[in-house]
Amino acid sequence: MTANPASPRRTRAILRIHFHPAERSEELYGQLLIVLDGISSRVEPLPADWSAYVDLTGALTYWGRDVEGLVAVLRLRLLALHGVPSSAGAGPTRSVAAMAADVTPPGAVTVVRDDPYEIAAFLRTKPTAALPGIGPKTARTLARYGITTVADIADTQLPTLQRILGTGAARQAHELAHGIDERPVVPGAAPKAMSAGHRFDRDELDPDQHHRTVLRLVQELGARLRTSGEITQALTLTVTYADRTQTTRSRTLTEATAHTPALAATARELLTSLGLQRARVRTLALRAERLRPAEHTVHQLTFDHRDEKLRRLETALDKAAIRYGPGITRAASTFPRAG
Secondary structure: OOOOOOOOOOOOOEEEEEEOOOOOOHHHHHHHHHHHHOOOOOEEEEHHHOEEEEEOHHHHHHHOOOHHHHHHHHHHHHHHHHOOOEEEEEEOOHHHHHHHHHOOOOOOEEEOOOOHHHHHHHHHOOEHHHOOOOOHHHHHHHHOOOOOEHHHHHHOOHHHHHHHHOHHHHHHHHHHHOOOOOOOOOOOOOOOOEEEEEEEEEEEOOHHHHHHHHHHHHHHHHHHHHHHOEEEEEEEEEEEEOOOOEEEEEEEEEEEEOOHHHHHHHHHHHHHHHOOOOOOEEEEEEEEEOOEEHHHOOOOOOOOHHHHHHHHHHHHHHHHHHHHOOOOOOOHHHOOOOO
């Protein structure tokens, strides 16, 4: 009796795709996810930067295409159905796919095949900071020891790397540098979010108008969050300019909240970080992300009596809005500008 030959290993293919719409909305992002789901049921949304992971491993056989062919079909559907261009990176692991997407310009695709030589050729020339989990500070630490590329990480003995980075971080970096990443694509619906936006009647250059508009958006979002009994963990500010290009900034809150002054402080930081000055702004949009029920709120107790007064004022304003309708009150004076 002869033994059956070992079955060939199934090729892994994970895609990291970025969407580049002219204007963003929660509804559009959900529709784009539906297009992805039509190709593969294993889709992991990443709404913070308008991207997603897609596990194409099983879909390759179902559709009878290679990675390049299936990604082409997917991008064509996004463009045909919603007019949304995209860029993508594909590889045998999440980390390789993410790194491939990072070096891919809008409208293009980078594919790293599930081949040890091709994986090594792609990874080894990259700087250490290109590896997921290696931030600027860690990259500077490694550079002091002459470790400046992913190849250097891969070639450094693990015990030596552990003395520099610590056990957990060193092991992760060492495995990723060798193309080892067993993390799966975790299917799920897009995390719940809430957004508010304002389109100016004309291209707005006045920074004070930008500031006042963002505060109005903050107040609107805060009231809606409290009315729906939800809190947010992160804010994203999107600016659309006169030429329809966009800039987006996101920031995680210190603690999840629906408290308008706390939201305003973060929104103000986002606006300041953009440095708009004399930019010709067409639209401002603020998005509250990673929502969860308000009963999960953890409020850090302080001796700041002003904050407690603002919370009582906020409750009164919410009651007034419920009784007389939204927009009847404004509390911008409670959110002074920095400086």
